Amino acid sequence: MKEFDGKVIRVDGNRVVLDQTAFNPRGGGLVSDLGRLGDSNLTEVIKENEEVIHLVNDAAPFRLGESVHGVLDWNRRYRIMKMHTTAHILSAIVNRETGALITGNQISPEESRVDFSREAFDRDKLTDYIKMANKVVSRGVPVTTYFMNREKALATPGLVKLANAMPPAVTELRIVQIGDVDTQADGGVHVANTKEIGEIQVRRTENKGKSNRRLYFTLR
Numbered sequence: 104m105k106e107f108d109g110k111v112i113r114v115d116g117n118r119v120v121l122d123q124t125a126f127n128p129r130g131g132g133l134v135s136d137l138g139r140l141g142d143s144n145l146t147e148v149i150k151e152n153e154e155v156i157h158l159v160n161d162a163a164p165f166r167l168g169e170s171v172h173g174v175l176d177w178n179r180r181y182r183i184m185k186m187h188t189t190a191h192i193l194s195a196i197v198n199r200e201t202g203a204l205i206t207g208n209q210i211s212p213e214e215s216r217v218d219f220s221r222e223a224f225d226r227d228k229l230t231d232y233i234k235m236a237n238k239v240v241s242r243g244v245p246v247t248t249y250f251m252n253r254e255k256a257l258a259t260p261g262l263v264k265l266a267n268a269m270p271p272a273v274t275e276l277r278i279v280q281i282g283d284v285d286t287q288a289d290g291g292v293h294v295a296n297t298k299e300i301g302e303i304q305v306r307r308t309e310n311k312g313k314s315n316r317r318l319y320f321t322l323r
């Protein structure tokens with residue numbers, strides 16, 4: 104969804120809360136969406152206590168109960184969707200091939216990174232993993248989402264990677280499945296088909312601590 108209408112339910116300084124929104128807030132390693140809300144520009148979108156807060160450059164025009172039109176910066180959002188889906192693919196392949204776990208990630212429109220718990224990355228092996236990832240991209244694997252009961256999801260090995268980050272009040276978990284490549288509980292934004300990603304390119308790798316390897320990538 105690139106545009107939507109929402110009703111203003113709170114204005115506090117430069118913070119605006121709507122009854123519904125299509126803007127994805129910062130979180131889970133993803134930078135926030137940007138765009139326009141009414142005649143104001145968004146400086147960031149954040150989430151506090153399960154509430155999405157739109158930070159605007161000018162809150163003066165917003166009136167309680169009035170409807171406003173939101174327009175996403177779609178180029179930015181679409182890059183984030185592609186980058187984030189790529190992180191899933193890379194993580195699944197590296198995990199499958201080496202057993203390494205993902206210890207962090209940062210998804211931005213221009214360049215993203217994933218951290219793996221691994222003492223060393225063989226350069227040839229890394230090239231293989233990227234080839235495998237790009238094969239998933241060109242294979243055109245569908246990305247689907249569905250909801251699953253919390254207990255069932257927690258009982259499925261490997262499905263919930265951040266169990267502690269989920270408030271107990273959440274009884275239904277959103278599951279994101281990239282065909283036969285990766286399945287996990289996830290609230291982020293993804294493309295509908297891996298073909299949309301284009302081509303994955305690794306920029307560089309870094310050592311971050313004894314057993315932490317950071318991999319920077321971009322898309323062409």
Ligand SMILES: [Zn+2]
Nearest residue numbers: 187279289291
């Ligand atoms: Zn995801």
